[in-house]
Amino acid sequence: MTDTSQQTKEWGRQVVPPRRDVGAALAALSQEDLLRLRVIARLRARSLPAGSMSWSDLLHEAVLRALTGARPWPPGVPLLAFLAGVIRSLCDEQWRRHRRPGHLPTPRDSGGADDPERACAAAEALAAIQRLFVSDVAALKVITGLISGMGAEDIRRHYDLSAVEYDTTRRRIRRTLLRHGLAWSWP
Amino acid sequence: MTYLDYAQSGLAALLAALEQELVAAPADEVGEALRETGRARSIACQEVRALLNEAIATSEEDPAATLPRNPHTALDRLLDVSGGLRGAGRYHLHAGPFPAVSCRRH
Numbered sequence: 285m286t287d288t289s290q291q292t293k294e295w296g297r298q299v300v301p302p303r304r305d306v307g308a309a310l311a312a313l314s315q316e317d318l319l320r321l322r323v324i325a326r327l328r329a330r331s332l333p334a335g336s337m338s339w340s341d342l343l344h345e346a347v348l349r350a351l352t353g354a355r356p357w358p359p360g361v362p363l364l365a366f367l368a369g370v371i372r373s374l375c376d377e378q379w380r381r382h383r384r385p386g387h388l389p390t391p392r393d394s395g396g397a398d399d400p401e402r403a404c405a406a407a408e409a410l411a412a413i414q415r416l417f418v419s420d421v422a423a424l425k426v427i428t429g430l431i432s433g434m435g436a437e438d439i440r441r442h443y444d445l446s447a448v449e450y451d452t453t454r455r456r457i458r459r460t461l462l463r464h465g466l467a468w469s470w471p
Numbered sequence: 472m473t474y475l476d477y478a479q480s481g482l483a484a485l486l487a488a489l490e491q492e493l494v495a496a497p498a499d500e501v502g503e504a505l506r507e508t509g510r511a512r513s514i515a516c517q518e519v520r521a522l523l524n525e526a527i528a529t530s531e532e533d534p535a536a537t538l539p540r541n542p543h544t545a546l547d548r549l550l551d552v553s554g555g556l557r558g559a560g561r562y563h564l565h566a567g568p569f570p571a572v573s574c575r576r577h
């Protein structure tokens with residue numbers, strides 16, 4: 285969504301402690317970082333099977349795995365990016381556990397594309413995210429481009445967005461996600 | 472590719488991009504967005520901090536709280552099984568005697 289050099293610069297803003305002390309790094313998280321974590325967990329939880337883990341369960345489990353070393357924090361990876369990765373793999377794990385016991389895995393299972401329930405949940409989650417931007421045409425274009433796996437340049441070219449339009453749209457998307465991530469429920 | 476296949480891969484791509492946006496968003500921009508939410512901000516922040524503290528306390532009381540996540544992984548490490556073989560066995564992860572997800576204290 286951003287240029288590679290810009291991404292590197294932005295991700296590099298987050299100081300990575302030389303020692304992988306997860307507890308200390310968690311304690312040092314700013315209020316803004318706590319809220320980023322919350323929004324990320326809520327986004328991911330939205331696509332889990334019904335009755336499965338809540339966003340707070342997801343976040344708690346991810347943090348616990350990081351603290352216990354069950355998921356080691358790799359050097360050079362910012363804590364939030366690492367925890368987001370743990371949350372993502374927890375979601376995959378939840379879907380694997382959710383499948384009926386007699387389910388025979390296939391090579392496509394790594395993507396889960398043969399799981400109709402997961403695919404339906406994904407469609408619902410996509411619709412919920414798109415509803416957040418129903419009144420913002422430019423944001424919907426960017427979201428649609430991202431869903432199609434397009435990069436920043438492709439999205440700008442495809443939807444004829446200037447660099448400024450694209451950047452301001454991204455900012456609106458972030459603000460909307462943050463605001464709704466604080467709300468008690470998704471639309 | 473069916474619509475449902477598309478939805479799943481599309482969601483994966485979208486969430487990855489949005490997560491990256493959230494992680495990389497400048498702190499002042501996050502703060503500005505959150506100020507608009509008023510009191511919800513501090514409540515949400517306290518909630519996340521409490522969650523983290525709870526996880527820290529759990530890990531201090533029982534450092535193996537979530538371990539072993541996967542008995543096969545530990546066994547593989549002991550036997551130095553190749554990555555290829557570990558990959559082939561990943562579909563049996565939750566057949567072991569250990570719960571895959573720790574229980575939160577409520």
